[in-house]
Amino acid sequence: MDDQHTEHAGPMDDDERAEFTAIVGERYALVDAVDIAPHLVERRGLYQGVTPLVLKPRTTAEVSRVLKLAHAKRRPVVPQGGNTGLVGGQIPFEQGNEIVLNLSRMDQVRAVDPVGNTMIAEAGVTLSRLQDEADRVERLFPLSLASEGTCQIGGNLATNAGGMQVLAYGNARHLCLGLEVVLADGRIWDGLRTLRKDNTGYDMRDLFIGSEGTIGVITAAALILAPRPAARATAFVGLNDLDQISRFFELVRSTSAGALTRFEILPRFGLELVLKHADDMRDPLEGPHPWYVIVEVSGAHDDGLAERQLMSVLERAAETAVVADATLAASQTQDDAFWAIRERLSEVQGLEGGSIKNDVAVPVADVPAFIRAATAKVAEVVPGSRPIPFGHFGDGNIHFNVSQPIDMDKDAFLARWDDVCGAVNEMVLGFGGTISAEHGIGRLKRHLLAEIKSPVEMEMMRAIKRTFDPLNILNPGKVV
Amino acid sequence: MDDQHTEHAGPMDDDERAEFTAIVGERYALVDAVDIAPHLVERRGLYQGVTPLVLKPRTTAEVSRVLKLAHAKRRPVVPQGGNTGLVGGQIPFEQGNEIVLNLSRMDQVRAVDPVGNTMIAEAGVTLSRLQDEADRVERLFPLSLASEGTCQIGGNLATNAGGMQVLAYGNARHLCLGLEVVLADGRIWDGLRTLRKDNTGYDMRDLFIGSEGTIGVITAAALILAPRPAARATAFVGLNDLDQISRFFELVRSTSAGALTRFEILPRFGLELVLKHADDMRDPLEGPHPWYVIVEVSGAHDDGLAERQLMSVLERAAETAVVADATLAASQTQDDAFWAIRERLSEVQGLEGGSIKNDVAVPVADVPAFIRAATAKVAEVVPGSRPIPFGHFGDGNIHFNVSQPIDMDKDAFLARWDDVCGAVNEMVLGFGGTISAEHGIGRLKRHLLAEIKSPVEMEMMRAIKRTFDPLNILNPGKVV
Numbered sequence: 001m002d003d004q005h006t007e008h009a010g011p012m013d014d015d016e017r018a019e020f021t022a023i024v025g026e027r028y029a030l031v032d033a034v035d036i037a038p039h040l041v042e043r044r045g046l047y048q049g050v051t052p053l054v055l056k057p058r059t060t061a062e063v064s065r066v067l068k069l070a071h072a073k074r075r076p077v078v079p080q081g082g083n084t085g086l087v088g089g090q091i092p093f094e095q096g097n098e099i100v101l102n103l104s105r106m107d108q109v110r111a112v113d114p115v116g117n118t119m120i121a122e123a124g125v126t127l128s129r130l131q132d133e134a135d136r137v138e139r140l141f142p143l144s145l146a147s148e149g150t151c152q153i154g155g156n157l158a159t160n161a162g163g164m165q166v167l168a169y170g171n172a173r174h175l176c177l178g179l180e181v182v183l184a185d186g187r188i189w190d191g192l193r194t195l196r197k198d199n200t201g202y203d204m205r206d207l208f209i210g211s212e213g214t215i216g217v218i219t220a221a222a223l224i225l226a227p228r229p230a231a232r233a234t235a236f237v238g239l240n241d242l243d244q245i246s247r248f249f250e251l252v253r254s255t256s257a258g259a260l261t262r263f264e265i266l267p268r269f270g271l272e273l274v275l276k277h278a279d280d281m282r283d284p285l286e287g288p289h290p291w292y293v294i295v296e297v298s299g300a301h302d303d304g305l306a307e308r309q310l311m312s313v314l315e316r317a318a319e320t321a322v323v324a325d326a327t328l329a330a331s332q333t334q335d336d337a338f339w340a341i342r343e344r345l346s347e348v349q350g351l352e353g354g355s356i357k358n359d360v361a362v363p364v365a366d367v368p369a370f371i372r373a374a375t376a377k378v379a380e381v382v383p384g385s386r387p388i389p390f391g392h393f394g395d396g397n398i399h400f401n402v403s404q405p406i407d408m409d410k411d412a413f414l415a416r417w418d419d420v421c422g423a424v425n426e427m428v429l430g431f432g433g434t435i436s437a438e439h440g441i442g443r444l445k446r447h448l449l450a451e452i453k454s455p456v457e458m459e460m461m462r463a464i465k466r467t468f469d470p471l472n473i474l475n476p477g478k479v480v
Numbered sequence: 481m482d483d484q485h486t487e488h489a490g491p492m493d494d495d496e497r498a499e500f501t502a503i504v505g506e507r508y509a510l511v512d513a514v515d516i517a518p519h520l521v522e523r524r525g526l527y528q529g530v531t532p533l534v535l536k537p538r539t540t541a542e543v544s545r546v547l548k549l550a551h552a553k554r555r556p557v558v559p560q561g562g563n564t565g566l567v568g569g570q571i572p573f574e575q576g577n578e579i580v581l582n583l584s585r586m587d588q589v590r591a592v593d594p595v596g597n598t599m600i601a602e603a604g605v606t607l608s609r610l611q612d613e614a615d616r617v618e619r620l621f622p623l624s625l626a627s628e629g630t631c632q633i634g635g636n637l638a639t640n641a642g643g644m645q646v647l648a649y650g651n652a653r654h655l656c657l658g659l660e661v662v663l664a665d666g667r668i669w670d671g672l673r674t675l676r677k678d679n680t681g682y683d684m685r686d687l688f689i690g691s692e693g694t695i696g697v698i699t700a701a702a703l704i705l706a707p708r709p710a711a712r713a714t715a716f717v718g719l720n721d722l723d724q725i726s727r728f729f730e731l732v733r734s735t736s737a738g739a740l741t742r743f744e745i746l747p748r749f750g751l752e753l754v755l756k757h758a759d760d761m762r763d764p765l766e767g768p769h770p771w772y773v774i775v776e777v778s779g780a781h782d783d784g785l786a787e788r789q790l791m792s793v794l795e796r797a798a799e800t801a802v803v804a805d806a807t808l809a810a811s812q813t814q815d816d817a818f819w820a821i822r823e824r825l826s827e828v829q830g831l832e833g834g835s836i837k838n839d840v841a842v843p844v845a846d847v848p849a850f851i852r853a854a855t856a857k858v859a860e861v862v863p864g865s866r867p868i869p870f871g872h873f874g875d876g877n878i879h880f881n882v883s884q885p886i887d888m889d890k891d892a893f894l895a896r897w898d899d900v901c902g903a904v905n906e907m908v909l910g911f912g913g914t915i916s917a918e919h920g921i922g923r924l925k926r927h928l929l930a931e932i933k934s935p936v937e938m939e940m941m942r943a944i945k946r947t948f949d950p951l952n953i954l955n956p957g958k959v960v
Contacts, residue, residue, distance in 0.1 A: 117844070366596075
């Protein structure tokens with residue numbers, strides 16, 4: 001609950017509901033408990049919101065009219081896409097006066113241009129559909145997330161989503177050329193440019209990207225397409241320690257240059273959890289190793305170059321004792337199996353009892369030292385807890401998740417969430433890192449923001465919020 | 481002159497001058513006409529400013545104190561780097577009440593990290609020095625401009641500089657991870673992060689990048705280093721028409737993927753000017769061709785791959801009649817000679833009489849149609865004028881410069897500046913393009929901004945300006 005809410009409209013009466021309903025039509029103004037339920041919970045189960053109305057507009061003009069009315073009524077609005085966010089940004093608060101503005105019906109791909117390598121899509125288009133649209137014209141839309149079948153590009157941009165291919169292609173921010181945004185008072189900004197270069201005034205686009213629906217509602221985006229790699233080579237690599245990972249990363253990066261597309265790490269304990277909870281999985285390597293890297297090199301052509309590059313890196317790494325063991329995927333099936341291990345990691349943690357999540361980043365060079373320090377610290381805070389630091393080593397972005405001690409009560413462990421995250425965050429900040437690398441701030445980390453940002457930066461962010469949303473009706477109580 | 485100036489401090493008295501001087505020391509507070517002269521003109525000779533004082537602070541703290549005092553006095557301040565800007569943003573107005581805040585003495589490279597591939601440099605470090613620093617640790621700082629020996633990274637970021645390698649590495653914005661900025665009232669924002677991913681609140685960094693010193697003074701930046709290519713292959717290619725350029729670009733891009741690092745075009749008339757005015761140049765090809773491309777493919781290793789890739793592209797292009805003739809640089813000397821043609825293009829236009837400059841971009845797919853349309857239009861406006869559309873084809877960024885008719889008076893031709901630019905801009909906007917792709921708005925194009933931006937975007941930009949510089953003391957009358 002947030003004291004900034006006090007000036008907002010309270011409970012919604014029938015007249016106001018009718019006014020909002022008239023904008024999108026009765027069918028798309030949900031009030032029935034069963035209909036609205038999926039919009040009020042998120043998958044980690046941290047938040048359960050309340051709303052008098054879920055609106056599903058079809059057009060930018062409808063979104064504009066909704067916000068114009070909300071502005072007049074001082075009715076707070078929570079923008080929502082595929083509802084896959086992990087920090088609660090897309091869920092209304094419990095007091096029940098916030099409208100949910102769900103963008104799912106804005107699902108048109110407005111244009112695909114394989115010559116200019118751009119496409120324009122509305123906010124509600126799912127990420128996997130964008131990938132398919134790109135594929136259809138032999139291009140790649142490189143954003144890739146575990147939730148890609150459900151998450152929507154509007155939400156991806158509002159949260160500046162990351163994922164496994166950031167190393168090669170950047171995060172959502174880097175894949176966007178222009179935006180269409182409805183402002184808090186309903187004005188529409190048409191910034192849907194498909195230009196590679198445009199130095200005409202302030203960069204408004206990047207201000208909205210990552211602002212988590214607190215200063216505007218993204219309704220459409222101009223996106224970048226990349227050439228589609230014709231070949232991919234993947235290896236599953238066993239290593240003895242964290243410093244070997246650093247050396248191996250440097251070796252792959254310097255050898256394969258722009259061809260390195262993924263470099264993910266997981267500890268032995270992570271692999272063990274996958275093997276234990278997922279029946280169809282097997283250990284790709286003979287013996288156990290403390291750490292694993294799954295590495296992918298891509299090639300523009302199906303000429304075996306990617307495979308040769310990766311093979312040659314692995315040979316050099318083996319010769320110089322930088323890796324302990326490695327296996328190259330010999331088929332697409334094997335390739336899929338390697339990546340399935342990585343993709344199942346989040347799910348199996350839930351099957352192993354309580355799991356405390358951290359989405360942090362430090363400078364790439366400091367990742368090994370950070371993981372060692374945080375592991376030691378967490379062992380002090382909850383003895384017997386089992387860290388699974390995994391993820392995007394090449395970006396310095398580690399999901400430093402911690403599974404509960406084997407014999408501990410799940411709720412008792414989860415009650416230590418703030419202590420464990422506090423310990424990890426302390427280490428992160430010591431390395432000049434960030435407590436939210438890709439998931440955002442939302443509601444989950446909002447209370448931490450003032451601790452990690454300087455007063456000047458907090459003042460700047462609050463000034464932006466006041467400037468763009470003076471009545472504080474856009475996702476109030478989130479981020480700033 | 482700008483009506484927003486009216487609330488500013490007028491002529492500077494000795495007391496005020498003494499207060500500012502005390503901050504940086506007498507030696508670095510320039511008042512002598514000879515000392516300040518280089519800071520009041522820019523190389524195109526479009527503007528000649530007047531100032532009572534040029535301040536050259538050495539530290540961020542000094543910049544902060546200068547702005548705190550300026551804020552208290554309502555004294556307008558023009559931030560200035562290497563003074564290579566092409567739109568007058570770094571030059572004070574003629575009324576003579578603006579201080580010039582020159583950042584040249586802030587020239588420390590604070591850190592270079594070849595593992596994390598980052599470096600931190602102060603605003604006054606020249607671009608070529610940053611390239612050298614990167615080279616020293618076997619890395620590449622990929623920003624590259626004709627003015628790199630003189631321009632400074634603070635100015636590069638304030639103007640979001642582009643150049644020839646944007647195609648492969650992005651513009652200044654894409655090479656920056658964090659900033660240190662002094663705000664209009666002297667507060668210091670330390671946003672010098674070296675993280676690859678950080679989703680904690682609004683993206684303040686990108687708001688300052690490209691804002692041309694109107695909402696804050698960049699004093700230092702955390703920058704991205706790239707792997708240094710070990711090999712480069714360059715070809716000089718002759719083509720029959722603009723559509724061939726499109727097909728050739730597509731061929732190179734699809735064949736060489738991430739290895740394509742430069743793709744510049746120039747018309748025959750551009751080459752002729754270089755051959756005419758630069759004694760040491762020769763035509764790399766046997767016969768004349770209407771268009772030329774200089775294309776570069778880079779390789780991570782010195783293993784001949786880049787050369788083989790480019791050779792194979794050229795063979796395929798010749799087989800399918802996509803290019804008319806081509807020659808691959810056989811030595812570094814020849815490589816340099818090819819690029820020298822491109823680099824001399826700007827200079828030789830000045831030797832050919834009056835030259836009207838346009839820095840525009842359209843979607844990449846529309847470049848041929850745009851060049852044809854603008855050429856026809858300009859011929860209507862000034863019959864006999866000679867367009868030289870050249871530049872960064874792969875970004876859609878064309879410098880549509882126009883040389884005067886052979887027998888026309890130079891001043892009479894230059895008096896048509898607005899007509900010629902207006903005609904070109906009309907074509908640009910028809911293709912959804914931008915009237916300033918990389919040079920910015922500054923003073924030169926400020927009057928055009930409201931014509932090309934929607935009222936909503938203008939309102940957003942003005943709101944940003946008011947929020948960050950409520951007294952309008954930072955580079956007033958520039959950009960917004």
